[in-house]
Amino acid sequence: MKSLDERKSIRKYSGKAVSNEILYSLLRQAERTPTMGNLQLYSVVVTRNAEMKAALAPAHFGQPMVEGAPVVLTFCADFRRTTLWAENRKAHPGYDNFLSFMNAATDTLLYCQTFTILAEEAGLGTCFLGTTVYNPTKVIDILKLPKLVMPVATITLGWPDEDPAQSDRLPLDSIVHEETYHDYSAADIDKYYSEKETLPENKHFVEINHKETLAQIFTDIRYTKKDNEAMSAGLIEALKQQGFL
Amino acid sequence: MKSLDERKSIRKYSGKAVSNEILYSLLRQAERTPTMGNLQLYSVVVTRNAEMKAALAPAHFGQPMVEGAPVVLTFCADFRRTTLWAENRKAHPGYDNFLSFMNAATDTLLYCQTFTILAEEAGLGTCFLGTTVYNPTKVIDILKLPKLVMPVATITLGWPDEDPAQSDRLPLDSIVHEETYHDYSAADIDKYYSEKETLPENKHFVEINHKETLAQIFTDIRYTKKDNEAMSAGLIEALKQQGFL
Numbered sequence: 001m002k003s004l005d006e007r008k009s010i011r012k013y014s015g016k017a018v019s020n021e022i023l024y025s026l027l028r029q030a031e032r033t034p035t036m037g038n039l040q041l042y043s044v045v046v047t048r049n050a051e052m053k054a055a056l057a058p059a060h061f062g063q064p065m066v067e068g069a070p071v072v073l074t075f076c077a078d079f080r081r082t083t084l085w086a087e088n089r090k091a092h093p094g095y096d097n098f099l100s101f102m103n104a105a106t107d108t109l110l111y112c113q114t115f116t117i118l119a120e121e122a123g124l125g126t127c128f129l130g131t132t133v134y135n136p137t138k139v140i141d142i143l144k145l146p147k148l149v150m151p152v153a154t155i156t157l158g159w160p161d162e163d164p165a166q167s168d169r170l171p172l173d174s175i176v177h178e179e180t181y182h183d184y185s186a187a188d189i190d191k192y193y194s195e196k197e198t199l200p201e202n203k204h205f206v207e208i209n210h211k212e213t214l215a216q217i218f219t220d221i222r223y224t225k226k227d228n229e230a231m232s233a234g235l236i237e238a239l240k241q242q243g244f245l
Numbered sequence: 246m247k248s249l250d251e252r253k254s255i256r257k258y259s260g261k262a263v264s265n266e267i268l269y270s271l272l273r274q275a276e277r278t279p280t281m282g283n284l285q286l287y288s289v290v291v292t293r294n295a296e297m298k299a300a301l302a303p304a305h306f307g308q309p310m311v312e313g314a315p316v317v318l319t320f321c322a323d324f325r326r327t328t329l330w331a332e333n334r335k336a337h338p339g340y341d342n343f344l345s346f347m348n349a350a351t352d353t354l355l356y357c358q359t360f361t362i363l364a365e366e367a368g369l370g371t372c373f374l375g376t377t378v379y380n381p382t383k384v385i386d387i388l389k390l391p392k393l394v395m396p397v398a399t400i401t402l403g404w405p406d407e408d409p410a411q412s413d414r415l416p417l418d419s420i421v422h423e424e425t426y427h428d429y430s431a432a433d434i435d436k437y438y439s440e441k442e443t444l445p446e447n448k449h450f451v452e453i454n455h456k457e458t459l460a461q462i463f464t465d466i467r468y469t470k471k472d473n474e475a476m477s478a479g480l481i482e483a484l485k486q487q488g489f490l
Contacts, residue, residue, distance in 0.1 A: 001274070001362075001363065001366060004274065004277050004359070004363070005274065005277065007277045009279060024417060024421070027417055027420070027421060028417045029246070029249065029250065031414040031415070031417065031420070032249050032250065032252045032414070033358065034252075034254060034361070034371075034372075034373040036375050036468075037463060037467055037468065038412050038413070038414075038441075039463070040414065040415050040420065042420065043420055043421070043422055043426065044420060044421050044422065045422045045423075045424070045425065045426060046421060046422070046423050046424070047424060048423075048424070049424055052424055076426075080428075080429075081419065081429060081434075081437075082463075084429050084434055085434050085438050085460050086460040086461075086463065086464050088431055088434050088435075088460075089458035089459070089460035089461065090457055090458055090460075090461065091458060091460035091461040091463070091464040091465070092464050092465075092470065093460075093464050093470070094464065094468075094469060094470020094471070094473050094474065095468075095470075095473065097470075097473050097474050097477040098477040098480060098481060099378065099379070099473050099474075099476045099477040099480055100468075100473055100477075102378050102397075102480065103375060103378070105350075105354075106354055106375065106378075106397070106398065109350075109351055109354035109355055109358070110354055110357070110358040110361075110373075112355070113278065113354070113355040113358035113359055114249070114358055114362065116279070116355075117246075117359065117362055118246065118249070121246060126279075127279075128279040128355075130281050130348060130351065133344065133347050133348070133351075134344070142425075143422075143424075143425055143426055144425040144426050145426050146426060146428060149426060152347075152351070153351065167283050168283070169276040169277070169283075169285065170276070170285050172269060172272055172273045172276065174326065175272070175276070175285065175287065175288055175289060176269070176272060176288075176289050176291060177288055177289065177290045177291065177388075178290075178291050178293075179290070179291070179292060179293070179294055179297055179388075180290065180387075180388055180389040181288065181290060181321075181388055181389050181390050181391060181394060183325075183391060184325075184326060184329050186333055189326075189329055189330050189333050190333075192326075192330075193330050196283075212335055213334035213335055213336060214334070215330055215331040215333075215334035215335075215336035215338075216331075216334065216335065216336040218282060218284070218327075218331065218336070219331050219336040219337050219338050219339065220336070220337075222282055223281075223282065223339075223340075223345075224339060225337065225338070225339020225340075225342075226339070228339050228340065228342050228344050228345055229339065229342050229344075231344045232342040232343040232344040232345075235343060235344055235347065236343055
């Protein structure tokens with residue numbers, strides 16, 4: 001699949017509109033994604049309104065794609081629709097628990113990735129925002145998500161107005177384990193991460209941040225223990241608030 | 246994408262082997278999937294050995310695809326590799342928390358779905374097993390998954406030996422919300438679920454199970470409150486055991 005082989009995250013979009021026709025056609029095609037018991041445990045909130053994008057931007061740490069993209073899509077794990085269906089059909093739903101959240105989040109993320117692949121095959125550019133689960137209560141408030149609906153992924157979408165370099169990937173060997181998990185020796189780690197560590201842009205990044213190793217960029221700056229622990233607490237609180245814990 | 250438009254879960258596979266060449270080629274292509282900070286927070290355990298499949302089958306409630314498929318793939322959220330990398334590079338990782346699990350699970354599920362789409366484009370059949378998170382400790386033990394590695398999805402893979410009917414999907418309207426979440430009225434629920442409820446196979450299913458409504462099949466038989474609560478507790482225990490809680 002050429003669009004996948006050449007894939008890059010696109011953060012800058014042209015002024016060309018993304019029609020509802022193409023957007024809905026892609027969202028509809030993506031419905032073929034496998035789903036638990038064919039329940040389709042997801043909803044998608046489409047943000048086009050500039051004020052709504054401006055409201056969402058801080059939840060995504062002000063990343064400029066949120067306001068810069070013609071469309072922002074928030075993919076939500078949704079057990080509310082199924083629960084309402086059950087309640088309207090003399091059935092007693094029991095989906096206010098953690099397993100049900102994981103089931104719905106799984107459905108949602110699979111659906112989201114199918115959509116991304118279809119959108120990119122159609123020539124659109126996307127950027128996946130992992131920040132959705134960093135500040136979930138902000139997103140919940142802005143999008144007015146009721147109980148049993150939890151945002152798990154955001155994508156910014158538009159026609160590309162940039163052509164960045166493709167990022168590196170780890171050798172496949174480092175990801176695949178035959179029959180059982182084969183733990184990594186220090187030599188394995190050296191072998192698998194050497195390409196990443198010797199890339200000029202990564203060496204430069206280490207230098208300008210006055211760090212000794214590339215890994216320190218991740219542990220000390222991008223994804224720190226302190227931030228992860230604080231945001232874990234926030235995420236657990238949000239799951240309680242939405243009725244999944 | 247024709248293979249997606251015509252997609253069905255495949256549970257019966259021909260005797261034709263799935264070569265390592267094609268399997269690894271697809272797993273490698275799937276590495277283009279977006280990933281948090283380009284860390285690729287996933288591992289895949291490939292099961293081909295018949296004894297290993299037999300050991301895994303009970304974790305998946307004995308679904309026959311596990312022993313019947315030439316290949317079983319268990320996709321694992323993996324923060325161990327990144328953590329080892331950091332520890333070997335004078336960095337202090339902090340990924341033993343719930344947010345990091347969600348980040349890794351997200352990476353893993355996106356990767357898994359890209360793989361599924363590529364495999365189906367190549368003519369292979371797949372079945373997604375949601376049961377992975379129902380009995381995670383069994384899977385962890387069998388595949389010898391260390392701390393900070395958590396199984397989140399399983400796919401059975403092989404060349405199709407059946408051509409089942411395609412399952413229904415909800416109307417797109419029921420899934421998409423413009424700007425904010427629009428809650429469902431009883432009339433909305435009637436409208437969105439009527440096709441599903443009137444399908445002959447679903448009516449038959451309700452009848453043979455002596456139920457009054459299709460929703461009761463889900464709440465009383467397939468995904469009950471009691472099972473969900475017991476398995477939620479097991480899933481939380483497994484996350485603690487693997488160091489993510």
